[in-house]
Amino acid sequence: MFYKSTRGSDKKLLASETILEGLSEDGGLFVPEQIPTINIKEVSKLERYQDVAFLILKNFLTDYTDDEISYCIERAYNFDKFDSKFVAPIFILNKNCSITELWHGPTQAFKDIALQIMPLLLSIAKDKNNVKNEIVILVATSGDTGKAALEGYRDVKGTKIIVFFPHNGVSEIQRLQMVTQEGTNTFSFAVKGNFDDVQNSVKSIFNDIILNKKLLQNGFELSSANSINWGRLVPQIVYYFYSYIQGLKNNLFDINSEINFVVPTGNFGNILAGYYAKKMGLPVKKLICASNSNNVLTDFINTGIYNRKRKFYKTISPSMDILISSNLERLLYDLSDSDAGYISKLMNQLKEKGEYKINNDLHSKIKDLFWADWADDVETKEQIYKDFKENNYLLDTHTAVGRTVYLKYISQTKDFTPTFILSTANPYKFSISIYEALFGKPEYDKSEFDLMFEIEEKTKVLIPAPLRSLKEKDIIHKSIINKEHMVDEILKILGIKS
Template structure:
């Protein structure tokens, strides 16, 4: 299978080359030339997450051998890395609504699903393509991707991983996870501004021809661990199929049933994986896009206008505090019958004017596939309280956004199709907000860790080991920079004069 750019570059790459490149030279995102079908009856017979992953990944990574794919899966998805044998287990409120817990990996966030396997895929890709340069992974993060990427690439030979996150734009626990990261090849920087500032700057670095030539001359080349990289996105398709399989095994529905997914998302990568799963044959009726107050995706899906010229809100679900949803480009490309000129024009409008409007035909297709709504912080907290009191289940802030939007969906549509809500993070990553939702304003003299342990005592929900151990870790990465300094910091790390 070959991959091509959403913006018209005629170059076609193999999967391994696509993972190495990250972003196309024309600024577009790589997409497969076709979406391969899956026999739903065949995949439904599988028991293990690892076996489902193999069946799906081998469809897309066609220049990898079966042994190479198996090796990556076995190394990534095991009980040394994940604390649950199902990798992404489900919890059911009832037959109509279940949670898929995507946060049982080493950093307690759904990004682990992709970022435990992606470094392995990249290492094999280097060997396949005789790449001797050191790969420099650049990451812009709104919270969870940063730590997951740092952990996934830690001490991987032939790589350096540099993470940029918005200063004061992530939770304290997320920040601590990144600034205490160990590893000889790991670097983390707080950047003044919001996530969109950071993400835009990273994209500009990828498209800076002079900078990239200088790196190549010194034996380095850039790649990405964000979901703009196909190697980050394709492993996320797996848990959609595995949710369905678990639902069948638990007698929540039968093979004749359709299902819905509710996805709290900001960058549109997580829900895009669901779209690809549907195209492959998973019987998804509706993909429900859940947003917080930064509801640019809600407005776009409902009215066909993408407008990032709006107030930016810092919310208690910070991983979704995003106004530029990069992966939406892949969806638009696919639904516009691969019209790269049309996509390029839309992206130019977004860059120059801050908005674009899609045509009626494209908007109609999106409305048929997706349903979207949003909730504010007050509603998010109320749902955390309600589900803990009524169901003894502790939601994190992002999952609560998803649960709240789902309840709005069934209230408005009366559609009780069996539904999975994707749970993106462990609640203890957002202890202050969770504590406040359950018990009111915390004592301001108490630290984040004081509240975490108090929350554990009051809820009897155990703190996961990776978060419990953060208190003893030393702060390693202390630098706060302006976005204009990002390129210089990269060169400094690599020992290259600016």
């Protein structure tokens, strides 16, 4: 299988080359030339997450051997890394609604599922393509990707990983996870501005021809661990199929049933994986896109107009505080019958004018596939309180956005199709907001760690070990920089004169 750019470059790459390159030279995102189909009855017989992962990945990573794929899977998804044998277990709220917990990995966020396997795939890709240069992984993060990438690439031979996150734009726990990261090849920086500022700067670095030539001359080449890299996105398809298998095993529905998914998302990668799962044969009726107050995706799905020229909100679900949803480009490309010229036109309009409007035919296709709504911080906290009170289940702030939007969907559509809500993070990563949702504002200023232990005492929900130990760790990465200095910091790390 070959991969091509959404913006029309003639260059075609194998999967390993695609993972190494990350972003196309023309600024587009790599997509497979075709989406393979899978027999749903064959999938439904599988028991282990690892077996489902093998079936999905071997269909996309066709220049990897079966042994190479198995090697990566068994080392990524095991008890040393994940605290559940299911990797992504479900919690059944009721017969019509379950929660797929994607946060049982080492950093307690859904990004672990992709970022535990991606470094292994990259390492094999280097050998396959006889790459002698050191790979420099650049990451822009709104919270969870950064720590998951740092942990995944820590001390991986032949790589350096540099993470940039918005200063004061992530939770205190997320920040501490990144700034205490150990490893000889790991670096993280707080950048003044919001996530879109950081993400746009990283994209410009990838597209800077002169800079990239300079890096190559010094024995380095850039790659990405964000979901703009196909190697990050493809492992996420797996948990959609595995949710379905667990639903079947728990007699929530039968093999002839359709299912829905609710996905809290900002960059659109998580829900795009669900779209690909549907194209592969998973019986998905509706993909429900849940946004916070930065509801650019909700407005786009409902109107066909993507407009990033709006107020940016810092919310209690910071990983979704995004106004430029990069992965949407892949969806538009696929639904426009691979019209790269049209996609380039839309992306140029977004860059130059801050908005674009898709044609009626394309909008109609999106409306058939997706449903969208949003929830503000007040609604999010109310839902956290309600679900703990009624179901004894503690939602994190992002999952609570998804749960709120799902209830709006039910109210408006009366569609009781069996549904999975993707839970993207452990609630203890957002302790201040969780505490306020359950118990109101604390009587006096307390640290996020103090509140974490109070929540545990009052709810009896255990703090996971990786978060419990954070308080004792040393701060290693202390820099706060302007976005204009990101390139300087990269060159400094690599020992190259600016």
